[in-house]
Amino acid sequence: MDIAIIGASGYAGGDLIRLLLTHKEADIVCATSRKLAGTPVTKDHIHLKNLIDLEYSNPDIEKIDADFAFLAVPHTAAMQYAGKLKECGIKTVDFSADYRLPREIYEKTYGVKHSDYFKAPYGIPELHRKDVKNADFVANPGCFPTGATLAAAPVAKLAHTIIYDSKSGVSGAGDSISETTHFPNVAENILPYKITAHRHLPEMRQEAAFLESKANVYFTPHLLPAIRGIITTAHILFNEPMELEMIQKLYQDFYKNEHFVRLQPAKLGGVRGSNFCDINFELENDGTRLVAVSAIDNLVKGAAGQAVQNMNIMCGFDEAEGLRMPGMFP
């Protein structure tokens, strides 16, 4: 299957290529970049040297000849391309936020008008596999909502309040330099940012609602002095005291058929570079609070890996194809 990657030069693009190189059905035929058009993909993705022989290009979107596309450009840019890819009959997974939310919520959250809105499944396969299966266009979820939602999903509807306290590696901020990502500002610290109003919050609330939860959902992300990975500590407050056994059963049942969700200690070393989401939890002595912790690699289950998982589902491939490499520990 011929694959095009629109916007292949960032961290997510590089990780997507890394994964697709091990995918039996995937053949990357086009990798676009405005800035780097004409230079080898390995110019900035030095880890791929000797493994891929392709140059960045910058074609008109209509001229892309591919069976499947990954749209890895920023929000508002994605909406320029999405419709055309649909028209061309190219199945697509979109990494941006442009199709993750209802129109009004999107426009309010991102402070822009949507120029080409349509509905698309929200690609957390563990929750929306059936919709993804039948779709030509899937909105790949945000990294934070993926880890957060999976942590709380089995018990979300029992809660009156859910607070996601997330800690993300710096690659989540992309490869663009900033004061925030200057090494001396990151190391030996952990920085809360967008403390009450991060743009990923509406996705979390949408998924909580999908899970029939009426909980108040809150979110505070932190910048962790690490390169990759997100640990989400979900503080889940119950309407009435819960029993540990019941909680355990809820988690086991919810994830019993899921290859990529593992109920084991959530450590970034367990998931680094892989598409797994590891979850463990502990119930407060009096049963009033559950702390569920999830670990994902923000660039894999939080971006490129989940995108490949969605592609596999959309195309009828084995869901784990291209995602068989274990995480890297240590």
Added chain:
Amino acid sequence: MDIAIIGASGYAGGDLIRLLLTHKEADIVCATSRKLAGTPVTKDHIHLKNLIDLEYSNPDIEKIDADFAFLAVPHTAAMQYAGKLKECGIKTVDFSADYRLPREIYEKTYGVKHSDYFKAPYGIPELHRKDVKNADFVANPGCFPTGATLAAAPVAKLAHTIIYDSKSGVSGAGDSISETTHFPNVAENILPYKITAHRHLPEMRQEAAFLESKANVYFTPHLLPAIRGIITTAHILFNEPMELEMIQKLYQDFYKNEHFVRLQPAKLGGVRGSNFCDINFELENDGTRLVAVSAIDNLVKGAAGQAVQNMNIMCGFDEAEGLRMPGMFP
């Protein structure tokens, strides 16, 4: 004033000496260590070389000739010495947990019998300055309860729930080696531990009660890949929606006379090596949740610095004496 440090060889001991060397009134005459008795203090505290000329000793507690003592030994060891120091008329600040809690709560939390219980002020000066002033023996608070309590204190009584999600540098675990502190297990991760039942929780609840709060208080600590410092993200849920202006006024009033609490962005770089606690906060749009973030150096405001601050108050010195060195940024 002649100072004895009982248990001077650990991280807190080393930091205590570091601070006392700049204290005009303090003269360290005795530094004890069982293991290192007879070797220079600079043998393990290499940062102090050329600055202190003293050997570790291991005297009978009754033979210590000093005006003031810092008791920096583990819990259950401290109770062996505390009474004797009192009898000898040596004013003391105790770093351990042995005198921080009511007897029953202590015994339940630490799973031991207390062999020599008495009441002592809980040495967060910003809350208990008057009691500290009149005391001969002060219980120095835990590092987590210090940062957590200061973050929430001004609004604690308005809350129905307070969740302290804390992130601590590894020096908080002391200088003893363990699986948990093995570099490849710490780096590129952030590890939640004692997720619902850390021993510092009862101190937090005690202080919340002191502040007339009826909130349910929860606590989850994390091991941060950093050497020093604690960031506490306090999620404070209110009974009814609050206004930002009122919250701001509460914080400003509460801390207006406090030299060591600063209302500014809470970053570990701002407090590293110093006795300050920096606090900032943000109110949820709908007024239902306040996120207050505090930054302290766990070895200073969380241990040695607060101990010196308590000593200064107990002895009538300027409260900032020996604590004038700014933090180290970057």
Added chain:
Amino acid sequence: MDIAIIGASGYAGGDLIRLLLTHKEADIVCATSRKLAGTPVTKDHIHLKNLIDLEYSNPDIEKIDADFAFLAVPHTAAMQYAGKLKECGIKTVDFSADYRLPREIYEKTYGVKHSDYFKAPYGIPELHRKDVKNADFVANPGCFPTGATLAAAPVAKLAHTIIYDSKSGVSGAGDSISETTHFPNVAENILPYKITAHRHLPEMRQEAAFLESKANVYFTPHLLPAIRGIITTAHILFNEPMELEMIQKLYQDFYKNEHFVRLQPAKLGGVRGSNFCDINFELENDGTRLVAVSAIDNLVKGAAGQAVQNMNIMCGFDEAEGLRMPGMFP
């Protein structure tokens, strides 16, 4: 092909399984561990959960039923097993130092008697491919000598002095805890250790001699605050001033057919998790010193990956089989 891993529970063992899981010809049938016999391999290798269904065992070496073995036990332990594996006709790659050096040098360097010495090829395929091809037993090189030797090989015989100044991630010290690997002792520092007399030095000298170099070879390793990877800065002093063009040609010719050596900026992000060795160099203005820098992943090209590469050569497989996963950047 049925594979046995003798000593599968450490970092190198875990990484070896990670790689073999993607190897088309390899089927891991036995993973031994004295301590963990009877527990699943994923008990300590949590990154492998859902990917391998095998328990650690602790069989007599003679009873191992496999076509190929990786001997991943410490030096002096390996010599207990090596002869038996040979007798059983099981081709073997040995991770230890027991067969890397001539007997006398081994015994002097490691301060032990060798109880079962025989000659084995030194498995840097880029230098000894032919010997490896024909061997039943290969000594897998040390991590430092691999990166160092590859950095200097093309010009080694032109030098009068070669100083390898290496910086290794902490996983090189294994998963055993120690003062040296306690997080606060590693972070915010870089520690030179075994400054003039590291046990890997004789391997470096042996390979320099193999390359017909008469240079004095020196080595100083450092412990880097990072998990994985070795950067070696090779300071190469020439007998007479050199021209850059000639140097470039020497490197290009030496490595032109080598898939796993890439002449590009040596960064750990380029090789992390992969079997590549990236090399760049710069010549002093006056031509008297070449600084060649190599980057490898100490657990892959420095251990498990090179072992798989050797196995592939010994068994006639494609040399890159099981080693196709790109490095992980960022």
Added chain:
Amino acid sequence: MDIAIIGASGYAGGDLIRLLLTHKEADIVCATSRKLAGTPVTKDHIHLKNLIDLEYSNPDIEKIDADFAFLAVPHTAAMQYAGKLKECGIKTVDFSADYRLPREIYEKTYGVKHSDYFKAPYGIPELHRKDVKNADFVANPGCFPTGATLAAAPVAKLAHTIIYDSKSGVSGAGDSISETTHFPNVAENILPYKITAHRHLPEMRQEAAFLESKANVYFTPHLLPAIRGIITTAHILFNEPMELEMIQKLYQDFYKNEHFVRLQPAKLGGVRGSNFCDINFELENDGTRLVAVSAIDNLVKGAAGQAVQNMNIMCGFDEAEGLRMPGMFP
């Protein structure tokens, strides 16, 4: 004594204020910054809040009313101010490179014309104390040359080759953001840069010559994933084999009266935040190579601390005044 700091907003400026706040004789009356004029010094130096009450200003240099100035602006900017400060009779320590080298070497190294050249002592007090004592204007040395020169000084004249392999924390690159200092590019790596031709090399060669060494001096710096500190591994090759005892005596004699140079294990934790330079060394078995390792804090002994030390000497104060705070370990 009234102090002016010209260029007070960077890392070195902030650290200089940190130190001067503990200096008995120093009163900071002026801190200039073009960008931040009119805002409090604590706006960017958040660690100084509650400790200094001063606003950045941007006065004409002639209008500065002070007894002593620290010139902490970049090279080529310093030469605009230096002459005027001299004319005004304000004693000055200059942090820049503008007066560290002979004119021609400066102009060649920095690729600029010097518009106002004059000679100034090179302020490593351990080598040039007498010249500093009598000077009105001192050139504060580069951070790398300070640590490197002190490591090799006692034996420099016995060597035929000295290779300084230095590893610097990222604060050495200043507070300006760049690709190089983007967290994911720094962490889990160690980057050699300006591998053979760093601008600090001529200072090292100048000081080696001052020490009557005829050695070829080479230098390769690396960017270390740490905030503060420089470890320099000096590889010193001798003309003939040396004896350890003699080497030890040379170091002990050379530094016996130096408060700020300590012969003990060189670890960044020992010197962090302080003006000390710690040095240890090991002699190759055959006596042909000495590896001397030095540790300094690049912002203190490598910049602000050494500047204060020079001021103290120029003004007849105790050389350690304002520099009495121990390093911060851990």
